[in-house]
Amino acid sequence: MKSKLIPVVACLFLFISFSGAAKAQTEVPADFGAKGALKDSSITLDEALVYAIQDEYLAQARYDAVIGKFGNIRPFSNIKSAEQQHISALLTLFQKYDKPIPEDSAKQYVSAPETLKDAFNAGVQAEIDNIAMYDKLKTIPSLPEDVKMVFTQLGNASKNHLRAFQIGAGRN
Numbered sequence: 001m002k003s004k005l006i007p008v009v010a011c012l013f014l015f016i017s018f019s020g021a022a023k024a025q026t027e028v029p030a031d032f033g034a035k036g037a038l039k040d041s042s043i044t045l046d047e048a049l050v051y052a053i054q055d056e057y058l059a060q061a062r063y064d065a066v067i068g069k070f071g072n073i074r075p076f077s078n079i080k081s082a083e084q085q086h087i088s089a090l091l092t093l094f095q096k097y098d099k100p101i102p103e104d105s106a107k108q109y110v111s112a113p114e115t116l117k118d119a120f121n122a123g124v125q126a127e128i129d130n131i132a133m134y135d136k137l138k139t140i141p142s143l144p145e146d147v148k149m150v151f152t153q154l155g156n157a158s159k160n161h162l163r164a165f166q167i168g169a170g171r172n
Contacts, residue, residue, distance in 0.1 A: 028109045033058045034126075034133035045147065048137045050102050052151065053090045055130055057106035059083045062126060066119045069112040075164040076119070082157060089150050096146075117172040123165035130158045 028035055033055035037043065043051070063080040067073070094101045113119040134155030138148050 028058065032109070033106075034129040037133040037136060038129065043137065043140055045097065045140070045143065046099055048140055048143070048147070048151075049090060049094055049097070049099055051133065052137065052154070053087060053094070053102060054106065055133060056083055056086045056090060056154075057104045058109065059126055059130065060087065061104075061106040061110040062122065064107075065110050065112040066116075066123075070116055070119065073116075075161070075168060076123075079123075079161050079164065082161070086154050086157065089154065093147055093150060097144075115172075117169065120165050120169035120172055124162060124169055127158045127162035127165060131155050131162065134158065 030036065030039060033051055036054070037048070037051035040047065040051070060080060060083040063076045063083065066076045067080065070076075091101060093099075113122055134151045137143075138151050138155070143151075
């Protein structure tokens, strides 16, 4: 009996270990996207662009996860399209200022929410963080005007997204 119990316990241990690892992987690192920008006390142009595109990648990955689970529903499908435009605007700045474009690694930090209500609430919080990030990035000393303009436009778009998610959260 003991010889049969050991493999079962070992398999159970491995299952629990890997389950925890998969769950932990969806935790966004403290130095990634809006989370990183809001903690960073001294941000360069390079870092600002990286934080911004990481957060836009993260938003797109979140909305992909929601759409994958719940279908092509609004406002997630519309806002996902907007995120693609935000990424394009940032890519233009990376190219103009000859900065290396970071890899899109955001999917590893995202999992589908349990409910649509959870999806809307997560969208609300993500947009609040995104708006705060752009408000902070716009205050960087000697930030080029075109970068400030793009950050302003993206922050304003996030305010519209926030309203859409707040309405959705109120309905669900």
